[in-house]
Amino acid sequence: MKLFTNTVYAVVHAIDEIFNQNRYADKVIEKTLKSNPKWGARDRGFIAESVYDMVRWWRLINFLSPSKDNYQLFGTYWLLQGRTLPDWKEFKGLDSDTIHRKYERLNNRAVIQSIPDWLDEMGAELLGDKWEEEINTLNQQAEVVLRVNTLKITREQLMNRLAGEEIESYAPKGYKDALVLAKRQNVFKNAAFKEGLFEVQDASSQLVSAALDVEPGMRVIDACAGAGGKSLHLAALMQNKGRILSMDTEGWKLQNTKIRARRNGISIIEPRVIEGNKTIKRLSESADRLLLDVPCSGLGVLKRNPDTKWKLTPESITKVQGIQEEILQNYSSMVKKGGIMVYATCSILPSENQHQVEKFLASEKGKEFELLEDQKVLAQESGFDGFYIAKLKRKEA
Numbered sequence: 001m002k003l004f005t006n007t008v009y010a011v012v013h014a015i016d017e018i019f020n021q022n023r024y025a026d027k028v029i030e031k032t033l034k035s036n037p038k039w040g041a042r043d044r045g046f047i048a049e050s051v052y053d054m055v056r057w058w059r060l061i062n063f064l065s066p067s068k069d070n071y072q073l074f075g076t077y078w079l080l081q082g083r084t085l086p087d088w089k090e091f092k093g094l095d096s097d098t099i100h101r102k103y104e105r106l107n108n109r110a111v112i113q114s115i116p117d118w119l120d121e122m123g124a125e126l127l128g129d130k131w132e133e134e135i136n137t138l139n140q141q142a143e144v145v146l147r148v149n150t151l152k153i154t155r156e157q158l159m160n161r162l163a164g165e166e167i168e169s170y171a172p173k174g175y176k177d178a179l180v181l182a183k184r185q186n187v188f189k190n191a192a193f194k195e196g197l198f199e200v201q202d203a204s205s206q207l208v209s210a211a212l213d214v215e216p217g218m219r220v221i222d223a224c225a226g227a228g229g230k231s232l233h234l235a236a237l238m239q240n241k242g243r244i245l246s247m248d249t250e251g252w253k254l255q256n257t258k259i260r261a262r263r264n265g266i267s268i269i270e271p272r273v274i275e276g277n278k279t280i281k282r283l284s285e286s287a288d289r290l291l292l293d294v295p296c297s298g299l300g301v302l303k304r305n306p307d308t309k310w311k312l313t314p315e316s317i318t319k320v321q322g323i324q325e326e327i328l329q330n331y332s333s334m335v336k337k338g339g340i341m342v343y344a345t346c347s348i349l350p351s352e353n354q355h356q357v358e359k360f361l362a363s364e365k366g367k368e369f370e371l372l373e374d375q376k377v378l379a380q381e382s383g384f385d386g387f388y389i390a391k392l393k394r395k396e397a
């Protein structure tokens, strides 16, 4: 593959913004791609993939040929892929054999997997012999998964429509609304997306709304709705009948939910900003179904957001665990007696998952609930993102 100065410059510049200005990789990539409308699909693919890959392998490439110069680091990444470099002055001094020999001699797992030492220790402690395979899987590129908007189209119809545009996909077993694209590509410009026929949502994430067993006509609360991915799915499962209160502490995220609901042809979603405990108290015992898709470390979605591993710290994980605990304690009162509550994270750490549910069930508030089932979705087993989904019932009396 031939390298071009302008697209390599875009990658190097984006890396500088991510690591030196502490910006989110997805936002930086979005801005970079917008900066030059003349780039075609191949250029865009090259930029996005190279930036994500360099972020993913940042510790490893810095170990193999330490440098402050992002061109040199790009060159190391490129050679590590088994590719060759052009004769540019920016790549002077880089030698493929030296880099590969150093790589082959490596025996430190945290460096090989390109993660911080603390994360390797925490993962090994909490996941035992499943950790190595899990982090290995999470270091791979994510597939593009669509969730069919069944309010507008069937999965088969969408598959055929996309195939007509030479976008091949397959229907993964066990995920009834999902389609996986055979080749990674940006589908947000596709007419079918603009018509609201699908959303981009990982297959594991699609298990969350399904676990709530919603029915048309129910009153549902999605208490950490964010941009509304799960709310939209819930609305489709309810055939757009009933009411969904999509709540979040961040009002700007709920604005996105509104836009997406309109595109999806959904009218039953009502966004509501959480302004404090009063908002929650007013909704006491009002929901047939309650979704707590709580903030978490995001360690289950490292494939998609590789920069998470450089932004997280053991302290930030402890902090988010405190928020999860509070949400379980304070928000669970919103579900009616006899109703169902789902607690979900996109984390693979038991400390954010089953340990939280165990702690909740042992507490005074938790005594009113029983655990019906939980799914510990590891990326290595599902092939998709890592998730945790616990389904609890509020006892009748």
Ligand SMILES: C[S@@+](CC[C@H](N)C(=O)[O-])C[C@H]1O[C@@H](n2cnc3c(N)ncnc32)[C@H](O)[C@@H]1O
Pocket (backbone or CB within 6 Å): 223, 224, 225, 226, 227, 228, 229, 230, 231, 247, 248, 249, 250, 253, 274, 293, 294, 295, 296, 323, 327
């Ligand atoms: C995992 S994300 C939700 C993703 C969303 N459900 C979706 O499917 O797109 C967690 C959300 O919880 C929100 N959040 C953080 N603290 C909260 C709190 N105390 N109460 C409610 N939401 C909170 C965050 O703003 C974030 O949008």
